[in-house]
Amino acid sequence: MVTDSLSSTFSALADPTRREILLHLASGEATVNELAEPFELSLPAISKHLKVLERAGLIERTRDAQRRPCKLDPAPLKVASDWIAQYRQMWEDRFDRLDDYLQELQKAKQPPRKKK
Template identity: 60%
Template sequence: MPTDELSATFAALADPTRRSILTRLSEGEATVNELASAFPISLPAVSRHLKVLEHAGLISRSRDAQWRRNRLRAEPFDEAVAWMQSRTRAWQSRLDRLDAHLRRPGEALEQGDR
């Protein structure tokens, strides 16, 4: 099981059912029964998916009488997006340097002649 928050986020997002649950929760909070009605899997299976999402910090769960409400949490998504953007900037920088190198007059030909 992943130990850091970013790994837990990506591991939770790796499953299409969990992504569908998150999409549903982006529309508003829901109970386990409300979520389960949208999927062709058992109630215990939905509960297991919710536990993974909760462990990753992607949802929060609260009790309201006998119902347990589930709601989406944005912070882990923000952290994942920030990490992906940092990787994008790093790769873009590398590609810009490669482009500049390839555009230098004569160097590409000299390198190719060797």
């Protein structure tokens, strides 16, 4: 099955453990053991999460002698953010129109002021 990169990104981000891993990697590279530390998961379970993130292009795994550190690749997050931004603008426009409409309704409900 062929999936587009945006679908892979959102699929990877759907899991809270993977989001936490990305948050950790945002502060710098880390090994699998370092990434597994805050979780009550086995190393194989963490490795599976890392494979999903790697397939989505969200992390890169490198080799440094015996170490295999992971690091964040933020490019797919930028693509997802840009896609979401299109809809953000649409919703902000709709909320602005709703706000204008509600202000008109408020003005129409106010009784006319009496002249002195």
